[in-house]
Amino acid sequence: MYPASFEYHKAESVDQALAALAENPDLKVIAGGHSLLPAMKLRLAQPPALLDIWGIQEMKGITRDGDHWVVGAMTTHADVLRSDLPLFPEVAGWVGDPMVRNRGTIGGSLAHADPSADYPAAALALGVEFVIRGPGGERTVHADDMFQGMFESAVQPGELLTHIRIPATTQASAYEKFRHPASHYAVVGVAVVRHADSSVRAAYTGAAEKAHRLNKLEDAVNGSQAVPTGLVDAGDLLGDRFASAEYRAHLVDVLAARAIERLG
């Protein structure tokens, strides 16, 4: 439970944080700390210096901007849970426990791109846009391009995910999760959203190296067909002692059917 020693820096603004990152490439950004600190305590991660962005006020809070919601990256899971956002409140309820939700942040989780995290499936199904700032200014990344691999998001060294933009026009949504009995992370999580134009987007998390869209499911539902099985190929999935790839593929089918049923 004792991490290796490290330097601690704290940023009060996005500009200050970006300047610090430009100056010291060894800085590791820490938000709520619920992924990084456990790894540091087990000495699986030994960053020489941390940059704490949890207190940056301009990155906190949920506001409405026309037909989008704008959510600061440092908004806690607890605040997401209590909000009027589409789908995300339900998903936030699956994250950790009250202590984790009071400290962990939506941006921290999404930028970390944990393959078992809940939010990425919701972000893909909602078609969230990610607002990222770096030395070269601000850019926007669509959810389909955000999750690039295991613990690998579109946020590059020296950049910060500052906000996410969520379409506020969705008609219905559901998240179905089968959680690991120990970690409570997703063994499989399936998110489905019916958008303003009545089209359905769907995605799964937990089963592969990153969250993916469920194209087969979307095609079937948007083509007014029954929910098929065999939505994903077990060969593309991860397996471990608790759940093999074959079982996870099966769970995707089961949870997708349940989520679609809930859409009504």
Add this chain to the structure above:
Amino acid sequence: MSETRTDKYFGQALKRKEDPRFITGTGNYTDDMVLHGMVHAAMVRSPYAHAKITGINTDSVKDMPGVIRVLTGQDVQDAGLGSIPVGWLLPDLKTPAHPAIALTEANHVGDIVAVVIAETRAQAEDAAAALEVDYDALPAVATTHAALADGAPLVHDDVPGNVAFHWEIGDEAATTEAFKGAARKVHVKLRNHRLVANPIEPRASLAQFTPAGGDYLLYTTSQNPHIHRLILAAFVMSIPEHKLRVISPDVGGGFGTKIFQYQEEVIVLLASRLIGRPVKWTARRSEAFVSDAQGRDHDTEAELAVSEDGKILGFRVNTHANLGAYQTLFAPAVPTYLYGTLLNGVYKIPAIHAKVTGVMTNTVPVDAYRGAGRPEATYLIERIVDMAAHELNMDPAELRRQNFIQPDEFPYQTPVALVYDSGDYEPALDQAMQMMNYAALRDEQARMKGGKKILGVGLISFLEACGLAPSALVGQLGAQAGQWESSLVRVHPTGKVELYTGSHSHGQGHETAFPQIAADELQIPIEDIELIHGDTGRMPYGWGTYGSRSAAVGGSALKLALQKITAKMKKIAAHLLEASEDDIEHEGGVFRIKGAPDKSKTFFDIALMAHLAHNYPADLEPGLEATAFYDPKNFVYPFGTHIAVVEIDTDTGHVKLRGYGSVDDCGPLINPLIAEGQVHGGVAQGMGQALLEEAAYDEDGNLLAGTYMEYAMPRADDVPFIQHGHTVTPSPHNPLGVKGIGEAGTIASTAAVANAVMDALWHEAGIAHLDMPYTAEKVWRALKDARGSQPQAAAD
């Protein structure tokens, strides 16, 4: 005995006196202790399950900040410290040496190979992480199967074949005979998998050596400080016992794993002596996973002989018990005398024969874990009895009922050594079935068959033996300890009372329950009484708390000491009231002359006079304190029936424990609230084994679930509301009539929940047995395979 006696403390559901300090964070645990000049130890643990230690470069850390000293196995040897001993010997037991720090060979992942002492905890941890240790990895064995295979690598060269002992009990010839005539032979091969105990407080030790007098002080997380003192002083350090004081302050859960003498306790004592400063060590959670003694780990093949009408005729058992890399204190006793002797359960079984092989492996040592042997026995017999009921197409409750030992058959000599002194099993069965609406559950199960959700009902009737006794018997069986208990009662001049017990509370509520016993006997308010425990410097000798022994043995010792106090007070009262001692009665909180109730003395009057001794019997010692030692005549035998109800999601295989009911008989309840709490915690722990927990190792001896990311502990939402009932059959041989309740929930619930899952799978798909834990994929796959092949139609 079960009615509420509002004029008595015994039997009242008082809230626990100790809880305010625990729930406000003001408990005093070992890690809270700070001594002047204290420094910190960090353990360097082997990353290999089996390896030669070829070099330790202590120079690699000596210049790191704060580092004071590095200790290795050589320091332990140079100090002349003895091996950590085994406390229970079996015939021809092969016991490998267990040094405080490995000298030449590490034998499990987590075995201590060096220790860094530094000014701060962080400095010690940094240096321990940086210390250069060279290893030559050796082949390892992790399972009994691998360890017993031909040509298997030896864990210890002096334990041939990795076999520590062969042990057997019962009558082999009679059992063979019983099987010959049997209509049915129910066979099972099962694995009772390994568990990590996971008390909420990790182990910790703080030692201080005072050179002037040669005195040692040890704060440690112990369930039995006197045992620690005895072993450390007499066997490991070769110092007089009075030169070592062991204090076990508030302890945050033990579950057996804090009984044992551990390497770290020796290390901090040695380190303190060598560097002349107090030395503290507190386990990280990840250290606890690889150093706290673990539980269970049996591979068993068993067969039950039954007649066509469900009469049990014989039972034979062959168990391989994985002992791990070393034998800790009670390790040889757990799979033998605490397991083989319990295989009779609550049934009339004419013939039983059991063989147990103790096997060394390159894994964390295995020893007593809540229930210690009895959960393994209960799981085995209750599982195979359920299988018999399924095969015979009988209701499992009725098969049990017709095999129960009857109330008029006690004392009952089992074929496996124990003499059950009392019991009445049918009322507990009836009460449990009524409480849980058993018949309605069976109807519901039938309705749900073939659906997306299926129902399973697991019913078990169990018995356990606790309060190991008498000392002479356990000595014959190999215990290197007595199993009596002591109590000291000290009455102050003001009439306030201190109780001292050799038992130890680490969650059991002694500080409330023991004063409840005393307040009744002394007829004074409970607020005037305090219990003190956990300090060899203050208490009379005692053997501590494990095996659900505190109330039956420690409580009985207290009762005897209290009786000595009241007897003496009667003498003093007789003197003060100028009456004969025979004419004094202790009633209504006063000592008075029978027939002249206005002539009386209060408890305070007599306590004061015992100390002033101004007006006092000439032939009576002044003062008012008494010590009693109580050695029970027999074990106590709590029993009961538990029913678990599970719902299985057939799409995912997820098992949900939907309901749970327990009817326990632990004799008269001192405090029903504490007893019920013990059952609740025990049930949660037992269902954890059935559904969630598993300390699995890979074939190289690496623990695969070494953090809470992988090791699934039961949480609040995994455990349903637990319905609870009691029957009361007092123990005939101890002065309180009480039996034990600390382990009953765990002993019963693993078997009950396992039977519930298998009941669902049997009724749905004819699946006879699967091993625990019933994780979702395992259940889903079994259902899928059974439905896919449809080989066996369900019996109904």
